[in-house]
Every structure is written in C-alpha cells, then in structure tokens.
Amino acid sequence: MNKILFFAHLRDAVGEEFLSVDASGKTVAELKAELSAKYNLPKMDTVMTAVNEEFAANDEVIRDGDEIAFIPPVSGG
Amino acid sequence: MMYQISKEPIDIQAVIDKVVQREAGAITTFIGTVRELTKGKKTLFLIYEAYEAMAVKKLEQIGQEIEQRWEGSCVAITHRVGRLDITDVAVVIAVSTPHRADAYDANRYAIERIKEIVPIWKxxxxxxxxxxMGNQLETVAYPSGKPEESDLNE
Known part of the structure; x- marks a missing residue:
C-alpha cells in the first residue's frame, strides 16, 4: 500500500489529509491522472510530486510502501 | 537543530545564536513578517501549512547549497506554521560568514530558494x-512533474 498526501487546495478538494492506495507499479503520472480524474483535482499541471520526501519525475515508478505527496506551488517565506 | 518548522512563535535570538562562530565577521538575519496589504487587498490573518518532514529536508538542502557556495558560512532557518496575524514572524534566516558581503548574498539566496522548493503553503x-497561495500569479507549471534543473540551480 501507499500513503498519498495532499496539501493546500488539493487537501480541500480531496477532503482528506491522506489516502491509502495501492499504487505500486504505476508511474507518478499515472497515479496523478487517476486521482485527478477521481477527485476532480484543479490545476494538476502545476503540481509537483514527491516520493519518500524527495521531488520525483512523472515517469518514476512507484514501489510498494512509497509515500507519495502532491506538492502544489509552494508559498512559504 | 539548525533547520526547524515551528508551531510556536519563533525566538529570533535563538536562531541567530546557532550561527555564532569564531571565524565569522558578519551575521545577517532575515525576518519574514506577515504584511497587511497586498496590492490594496487587506489580509486579516494567514494559515501556514507544511509537509514537515520534507520541509526540514529541503531547508537542510538549502543550507548545504549555501555552505558549498560561500566558504566558511553557517546557516540556521526556522519557519513558522499555523495561524499568523499581521506583523507576526513567519520565517527567520540567520547566516554567518567570514566577510559581510557573503552574509548578505547567502541570506538572500536562502529566502529565494525557500520560495522555490520548500513544501510550505500559506x-x-x-x-x-x-x-x-501558489506562486503569486499561478504562472509556474512543472511539465515534467518536478522542478527543472534551471529552477533548482539559478
């Protein structure tokens, strides 16, 4: 299983801080597209992805147990 | 702990004290505060949220970048999360270096990098x-799914 974390406007859209999903074998892009469609997530082209707390490319393949986070454009500072 | 996310008000002096070193000739401190007016629009308060574990890692990365780029530098950063009112301190960056010009440059680099790669949202x-708020105009897209090298190394 994989823990999928959402932040900022994505958390509001999904209505949960995280989901538990089996995403192993999928690419980051596939998971993103799937969740984007299911939850009607806005502005996903601007959203980065982190796998195990490090930025990941769209073609990275997710393994069982990876923690995935969708990172909207940041606004700290 | 040179890099922290804090739910409590930041002790500015404590951040500065972390970078005191005998080799330093300068310490610069950046204090980011909550502004009331942005383009005429009046803010009442802000909520900052962080992906805390990754945010700390990315602050550490920024510190390492600075220590490689400016020899003899020492960096400490604390970013606040939770509800902040107008004039509250959102972030404190302290940088010490042997000479003053580097302390200013490295500190400026730190805040600009925070705005690019540290997973904190307001x-x-x-x-x-x-x-x-995303980047203010929502003009930044990441077609490959992560920041480009040019975003990360400018």
Missing part, C-alpha cells in the same frame, strides 16, 4: 474570503 484570509 492560506490568505481576507474580509471577503480565503485562498491558498
């Missing part, structure tokens, strides 16, 4: 509503 609350 929600603005105005009189007439609220919204999560």
């Amino acid at each position: 929600k603005e609350h105005w009189e007439e509503g609220e919204a999560w």
Whole structure:
C-alpha cells in the first residue's frame, strides 16, 4: 500500500489529509491522472510530486510502501 | 537543530545564536513578517501549512547549497506554521560568514530558494474570503512533474 498526501487546495478538494492506495507499479503520472480524474483535482499541471520526501519525475515508478505527496506551488517565506 | 518548522512563535535570538562562530565577521538575519496589504487587498490573518518532514529536508538542502557556495558560512532557518496575524514572524534566516558581503548574498539566496522548493503553503484570509497561495500569479507549471534543473540551480 501507499500513503498519498495532499496539501493546500488539493487537501480541500480531496477532503482528506491522506489516502491509502495501492499504487505500486504505476508511474507518478499515472497515479496523478487517476486521482485527478477521481477527485476532480484543479490545476494538476502545476503540481509537483514527491516520493519518500524527495521531488520525483512523472515517469518514476512507484514501489510498494512509497509515500507519495502532491506538492502544489509552494508559498512559504 | 539548525533547520526547524515551528508551531510556536519563533525566538529570533535563538536562531541567530546557532550561527555564532569564531571565524565569522558578519551575521545577517532575515525576518519574514506577515504584511497587511497586498496590492490594496487587506489580509486579516494567514494559515501556514507544511509537509514537515520534507520541509526540514529541503531547508537542510538549502543550507548545504549555501555552505558549498560561500566558504566558511553557517546557516540556521526556522519557519513558522499555523495561524499568523499581521506583523507576526513567519520565517527567520540567520547566516554567518567570514566577510559581510557573503552574509548578505547567502541570506538572500536562502529566502529565494525557500520560495522555490520548500513544501510550505500559506492560506490568505481576507474580509471577503480565503485562498491558498501558489506562486503569486499561478504562472509556474512543472511539465515534467518536478522542478527543472534551471529552477533548482539559478
């Protein structure tokens, strides 16, 4: 299983801080597209992805147990 | 702990004290505060949210970049999360270096990098509503799914 974390406007859209999903074998892009469609997530082209707390490319393949986070454009500072 | 996310108000002096070193000739401190007016729009308060574990890692990365780029530098950064009112301190960056010019440059580099790669978000609350802020104009897209090298190394 994989823990999928959402932040900022994505958390509001999904209505949960995280989901538990089996995403192993999928690419980051596939998971993103799937969740984007299911939850009607806005502005996903601007959203980065982190796998195990490090930025990941769209073609990275997710393994069982990876923690995935969708990172909207940041606004700290 | 040179890099922290804090739910409590930041002790500015404590951040500065972390970078005191005998080799230093300068310490610069950046204090980011909550502004009331942005383009004429009045902010009531802000909520900052972080992906804390990754945010700390990315602050550490920024510190390492600075220590490689400016020899003899020492960096400490604390970013606040939770509800902040106008004038509250959102972030404190302290940098010490052997010479003053480097302390200014390295500190500026740190805040610009925070705005690029550290997973922290602010929600603005105005009189007439609220919204999560991305980069201010929502003009940044990441077609490959992560920041480009040029975003990361400018």
